[in-house]
Amino acid sequence: MRSVVLLSGGMDSTLTAAIAAAESDAVAAIHFNYRHRTERRELKAFNDVCDFYEINQRLIVDAEVIRQIGGSSLTDEAIPVTKADLHSNIVPSSYVPFRNGTFLAIATGWAEVISAANIYIGAVEEDSSGYPDCRTVFFEAFEKALQLGTKPETHISIKTPLISMKKSEIVKRSLELGAPLERTWSCYQSEDIACGECDSCALRLRGFAQANAQDPLPYRVRPTYE
C-alpha cells in the first residue's frame, strides 16, 4: 500500500514521513515551493530527509499561487513576521489562507494518479499556532470532500498522526524513531542560522526544552522556555 506524505522539510513533516514509512509499503513525497522567505533551505531539508528514508518518488510543486494570493507574512515581505505569542488565540500573521486546503487538494490529485491509499500530513492541532486549517474537524471534512470529488474506485484517507501531539512529544517520538532532526528546517525568518524568535522557532525550541533535549540546529537567539 502506497502513501503520499506532505514533506516541507520541517520537524513535524519529517516525523510524519518516518511514521508513513513504517506504516506503508512505499512512500511518495510532495513538497510545495511557494517561494517564501526560507524556501531554498526547506527544499534542501526536503531532499535530505527523502534521501534518509530512500524516498525516490518526489514531486516538487511550484505553488507560486500561494505568493500571488498573498495575505500572509510568510509569502508577502511587506507583512511583518509577528513575534511568537504562544498564549494568544488570534490567528497569526504567518497564516497562509487555506494553505492546507490547497496542498491537500493537489496531493489528492497526485495520490489518485499514482494509486496511493493515504495522504499523510504533519499537522498539529493541540500545540499549534491557531491555524484553522490544522484542526481535525477540517481534515475530516476535507476527507469527505475528496471521497466525493474523486473517481468511485478511488479511496484515499487523510492521516494526521501528529494531530494531538505536543511539540515535546514530537521531539521525543522523533528521537525514539531515529528521525534525522539535524536534516530538518523550521525557521520562517532566515536560511543560514535559525532566528529563534519567529512562531515556528519558538514552538520548536519550547518543544525541545520540554522534552529535555538539545536541538541540533544552530540559533541566533535561544530564548529560555520551561
Added chain:
Amino acid sequence: MRSVVLLSGGMDSTLTAAIAAAESDAVAAIHFNYRHRTERRELKAFNDVCDFYEINQRLIVDAEVIRQIGGSSLTDEAIPVTKADLHSNIVPSSYVPFRNGTFLAIATGWAEVISAANIYIGAVEEDSSGYPDCRTVFFEAFEKALQLGTKPETHISIKTPLISMKKSEIVKRSLELGAPLERTWSCYQSEDIACGECDSCALRLRGFAQANAQDPLPYRVRPTYE
C-alpha cells in the same frame, strides 16, 4: 458584496460570470492556466469575457501542477482524447484528477484575502461528462471543509447556478442574458477552429441543437444532434 468567479473562458463559466455579475456588487475572476492543449485560446476568451463584463480584478494562476500530476488527456498529450460518448457512465479520459478541488481550494484562499463572500463555479451535473468533482454532493462537502479551514470570521459560499441545467438551458439562458457566446471557447482539441468531435464540442453543439440556436463559433466538423 464581492464574489469570485472561476472563469475558464468556456460557455458555462461565461454564463456563470453573467449571473455572478447580476447578483454581486463586484466580481473578481480567476483563471487557471495549466498549459493544456488549448490554453492560449482559453486565456484570450477569459480576457475577452472579463472585458465584456468590465471585471478588472483578474487572477491568472499558473497551475502547472495539474500537468505535473498528469493522468488526463487534457494535460498529457500521450493520452488520447476520447471521442465523445454521451451515453456512457465511464469517467472520460479528459477527467483531471480532483481539478475542481484544487481550483476551489486556491479560489478559497484568494476569496479569503480579498474578502469575497461567494465563489461561483460553472459546474454542470445533470448533463456533464461524468466527472465526480462536478456533483452537488462534492460542492456541499467542499463548502463545509472550507468553512472549517478558514478564519472564524471568514464565511464563503460556493455557488453553482448551472448545476442542474442541461446544456440547452445554458444556451437559452446565455442568449436571454446577452452573454457574449462569440467570445467563449470550449474545444479541448484545437485553438483555431473547434474540432466538433471532443467531449466538450459534442456537449456544446448538442446544447445549441436542442436549444434550436446557432453556435456563432466555426467548427471543423459539425455532427448532427437531435
